[in-house]
Amino acid sequence: PGTFYGTSYSEVNILSGGEIYGSGTINSGGNIVVSSSGEFNGNATVSSGATVEFKSGSIVGSSSSGYTSATLTLLSGGTLIVDSGAQQYTGKNYILSGGTISAYKDLGTVTWTNAGGTIIVESGVSLSESPVSGAAIIKVNSGGTLSGGTFVSGNTVAVYAGGVTSNIVASSGAGVGIQGTGSNVTINTGATLEIASGGLVEGSTLNGGSGYIDSGASLTTTTIQNSSIVTISGGASAANLTLKSLGSVQVNSGATVSNTIISSGGGLGILGTASGTVINSGGVLEIGSGGVA
Helix, strand or coil, rough: CCCCCCCCCEEEEECCCCCCEEEEEEECCCEEECCCCCCCCCEEEEECCCEEEEEECCCCCCCCCCCEEEEEEEECCCCEEEEECEECCCCCEEEEECEECCCCCCCCCEEECCCCCEEECCCCECCCCCCCCCEEEECCCCCCCEEEECCCCCCCEEEECCCCCEEEEEEECEEEEECCCCCCEEEECCCCECCCCCCEEEEEEEEECCCECCCEEEEEEEEEECEEEEEECCCCCEEEEEEECEEEEEEEEEEEEEEEEEECEEEEEEEEEEEEEEEECCEEEEEEEEEEC
């Protein structure tokens, strides 16, 4: 399923002292494993159903024989696994064109294409990514961190339970889902934030985007402005929100909100329970049937 210099193979294991270099394509069913002190250099395209794994101690983008670059292009369905101890040098380049990278180690620079792709941030790894428009997906597993980035049309961020994200910006057409923890998250016009059960977002800004707080989730210390609309479902909670400039929050039956400041142009609708609300000049509070404030 793979070819290098005209030679076909189904699996290649690069052991200590061994090196693979040149140009080639790894087709469906092909598998390359670079073990400790093995070296990977040159250019390779990883097709659908093919896998490359850089194990702990492997050497990528630097060679004892003089090769100083490694470029991997990951097509849709192609997979790269970078283990925690892989040695990646400045000569390496990962090009995502629909493929998937499982990152057990910081990746450095990744080149995104409009075909998108997926990066899975595993435990102990902290990444910052800013893809181009397209179906780019960042998945943050328990113990992983997405520590910055800007996300645009077609991009998706998914932070699972135990995962962390901070200092990210989502613009029109991007979506952010958080079941773990988020801070300093900015949701601009046309973008969407969903906090799933068990998730917590704090110290953030909805700046024209939409927010959905699911049952069992929390939103705290957040500014909602510029026509943002946030819906808090029954069983969810929010605290220390500031609403202004046409920013509004709908608190559904069974949801709770506390210590909200409603400034000029802000609006709070209560079908659940609110406490500690401050209504400044130009702010609006509406209590619907069954609501308590």
